Amino acid sequence: AQTVTQSQPEMSVQEAETVTLSCTYDTSENNYYLFWYKQPPSRQMILVIRQEAYKQQNATENRFSVNFQKAAKSFSLKISDSQLGDTAMYFCAFAFEGKLIFGAGTRLAVHP
Amino acid sequence: DTGVSQNPRHKITKRGQNVTFRCDPISEHNRLYWYRQTLGQGPEFLTYFQNEAQLEKSRLLSDRFSAERPKGSFSTLEIQRTEQGDSAMYLCASSLGAAFHQPQHFGDGTRLSIL
Numbered sequence: 001a002q003t004v005t006q007s008q009p010e011m012s013v014q015e016a017e018t019v020t021l022s023c024t025y026d027t028s029e030n031n032y033y034l035f036w037y038k039q040p041p042s043r044q045m046i047l048v049i050r051q052e053a054y055k056q057q058n059a060t061e062n063r064f065s066v067n068f069q070k071a072a073k074s075f076s077l078k079i080s081d082s083q084l085g086d087t088a089m090y091f092c093a094f095a096f097e098g099k100l101i102f103g104a105g106t107r108l109a110v111h112p
Numbered sequence: 113d114t115g116v117s118q119n120p121r122h123k124i125t126k127r128g129q130n131v132t133f134r135c136d137p138i139s140e141h142n143r144l145y146w147y148r149q150t151l152g153q154g155p156e157f158l159t160y161f162q163n164e165a166q167l168e169k170s171r172l173l174s175d176r177f178s179a180e181r182p183k184g185s186f187s188t189l190e191i192q193r194t195e196q197g198d199s200a201m202y203l204c205a206s207s208l209g210a211a212f213h214q215p216q217h218f219g220d221g222t223r224l225s226i227l
Binding site for chain 2: 004006033035037043044045046047050052091093095097098099100101102103104105
């Protein structure tokens with residue numbers, strides 16, 4: 001069975017600083033996709049970044065980047081130059097047979 | 113792209129009543145998904161459709177739950193004889209194509225509260 005674990009229930013960071021959110025997963029599949037989604041308070045979930053498992057190069061989207069370690073089954077999200085608008089729940093997700101399997105989430109608070 | 117639309121945004125009902133939620137996906141998206149999210153947890157997969165065909169149902173989806181997607185457009189999720197444990201946010205998402213790497217676009221969700 002596929003599982004996703006986010007071990008940090010809450011994180012906080014000062015504006016303009018860098019923060020890293022952790023995610024580990026378990027699967028016997030060899031080809032899969034991983035995603036980070038952001039869910040701001042009372043707003044809809046939006047895609048932050050995705051990673052293809054067969055690509056060794058880490059994905060980057062502006063201030064967001066991932067550190068994908070396939071052998072370790074680790075998929076962390078780094079947010080650089082944190083902004084107040086980054087305050088949200090962040091969910092790591094594994095795509096399996098068309099559906100997403102989510103972790104429990106990390107609540108990130110960005111302070112001025 | 114008008115986004116995924118869900119109605120109603122909030123539903124409060126008494127235990128034992130039936131409720132129905134609606135999801136309108138992004139127009140060209142052929143895949144539609146339902147998830148349930150309880151407080152402090154990540155979304156859990158319930159079921160998904162490709163066009164009008166329901167391809168998979170989670171074991172979380174008891175016999176009291178039924179989902180339809182007539183004509184492959186909007187979808188409805190009905191819960192019969194609601195129970196306290198059904199209180200949750202019900203999220204709908206849609207994606208384009210059958211490839212599992214396609215990103216899913218989520219709606220705002222319907223929050224169900226059972227009295």
